[in-house]
Amino acid sequence: MRRKHAGCRWGALCFTALLLAAFPACGQTPNPVGLVLDQEIAALDLEALTSFLDRLDGETQALLPRWDLRGWVQRGMPLDPGQLLKKLAAFIGREVVINLHLLGRLILLAVISGVLVHFQQAWAGGRIGDLVANIVYLVLMGLAIQSFTATVQLAYAALERVNGFVLAVLPSIFTLLAAAGGITLTTVCHPVVWGGTGVVLSLVRNLVLPLILLAGTVGLVARLVEGFSVTKLAALARQGAVLLLTFLVTIFLGVVGLQGVTVATADGLGLQTAQFLTGNLLPVVGGVVADSLELAAGCSLLIKNALGAFAALGVILLCAYPALKILVVAFIYRLAAAFVQPLGQDRLAESLQEIGKTVTVIFATVTIVGLMFFICLTVLIGLGNLTAVIR
Numbered sequence: 001m002r003r004k005h006a007g008c009r010w011g012a013l014c015f016t017a018l019l020l021a022a023f024p025a026c027g028q029t030p031n032p033v034g035l036v037l038d039q040e041i042a043a044l045d046l047e048a049l050t051s052f053l054d055r056l057d058g059e060t061q062a063l064l065p066r067w068d069l070r071g072w073v074q075r076g077m078p079l080d081p082g083q084l085l086k087k088l089a090a091f092i093g094r095e096v097v098i099n100l101h102l103l104g105r106l107i108l109l110a111v112i113s114g115v116l117v118h119f120q121q122a123w124a125g126g127r128i129g130d131l132v133a134n135i136v137y138l139v140l141m142g143l144a145i146q147s148f149t150a151t152v153q154l155a156y157a158a159l160e161r162v163n164g165f166v167l168a169v170l171p172s173i174f175t176l177l178a179a180a181g182g183i184t185l186t187t188v189c190h191p192v193v194w195g196g197t198g199v200v201l202s203l204v205r206n207l208v209l210p211l212i213l214l215a216g217t218v219g220l221v222a223r224l225v226e227g228f229s230v231t232k233l234a235a236l237a238r239q240g241a242v243l244l245l246t247f248l249v250t251i252f253l254g255v256v257g258l259q260g261v262t263v264a265t266a267d268g269l270g271l272q273t274a275q276f277l278t279g280n281l282l283p284v285v286g287g288v289v290a291d292s293l294e295l296a297a298g299c300s301l302l303i304k305n306a307l308g309a310f311a312a313l314g315v316i317l318l319c320a321y322p323a324l325k326i327l328v329v330a331f332i333y334r335l336a337a338a339f340v341q342p343l344g345q346d347r348l349a350e351s352l353q354e355i356g357k358t359v360t361v362i363f364a365t366v367t368i369v370g371l372m373f374f375i376c377l378t379v380l381i382g383l384g385n386l387t388a389v390i391r
Contacts, residue, residue, distance in 0.1 A: 072306035158322035176304035211241035216358030308381035319370030330359035
């Protein structure tokens with residue numbers, strides 16, 4: 001039903017463009033392009049997208065450009081990279097300050113463990129010292145599990161938010177692609193993009209992130225008991241998660257790119273053929289109808305590029321804050337490992353390094369999925385422009 005309504009709206013837009021091209025002097029405004037832009041923007045169903053943007057937190061809304069689709073089409077999207085980097089740097093500094101208490105607790109644990117080691121010989125055969133050292137290590141494992149849980153939940157939330165944003169903006173982009181002449185491109189890429197993103201995100205949530213969490217937990221357990229080493233298993237689980245994520249993203253982007261390139265040429269030639277036949281076979285009004293089709297398709301292309309640029313930028317910025325939070329946690333653990341090692345706590349330092357590696361892989365997962373959405377959107381925008389170039 002929604003497709004029928006969308007087809008009716010865009011049919012009305014083409015008829016409006018026909019009237020404006022045929023009778024430009026009948027209206028009060030001498031610029032038919034502006035009127036067609038207004039009509040097409042009004043016909044777009046942007047309620048889901050604007051509702052999603054309204055639900056974002058204040059910090060993320062401050063990163064995104066102010067919503068002005070008509071202004072982006074006419075004047076381009078205003079973006080100050082210097083101001084954006086300044087906000088991100090301030091956010092990183094604030095997160096480092098917030099996580100300094102974690103660094104303090106880790107160093108305090110290392111100092112306590114070091115003191116116990118020095119007093120180990122004063123106790124009966126060092127048994128009590130080993131027991132207390134293991135207790136300290138168990139406390140470290142508790143902190144690690146807490147950090148793993150928090151970072152994985154943050155990654156889940158980031159992926160859900162980016163997915164919600166993409167699902168809110170894709171219907172408008174596909175509608176504009178069809179209105180710009182990419183009907184076959186829309187028909188082919190629509191199920192590929194929707195189904196592919198769902199499969200990739202489902203596998204990341206249910207397989208990749210659990211594998212990363214398993215790798216970190218196994219790596220810590222391997223250092224709890226001497227003689228029971230499973231560090232290779234932890235490394236295998238971590239590498240398997242990275243390889244699986246790389247494979248999924250590569251396959252998805254490859255399918256979208258190949259499917260799109262094969263049909264973009266057909267769309268460009270098809271619309272060009274329709275314009276030629278309309279202009280030559282219809283008497284009197286054939287040229288006007290062909291020009292009106294070209295006008296409607298060109299305006300749709302302008303709106304699609306502006307909306308697509310906002311969507312691609314939005315994906316990166318929506319991933320920025322969660323990814324930076326995870327990166328700061330990984331940096332804190334690696335910094336703690338560097339401080340702890342000179343105290344003679346090699347096992348503690350290796351454990352902290354293991355935690356830092358695991359959290360870094362979680363950061364890489366969020367970043368790669370965000371880049372996947374970014375590249376997917378830019379590919380769709382480029383394929384729509386390729387259709388217009390061929391035309």
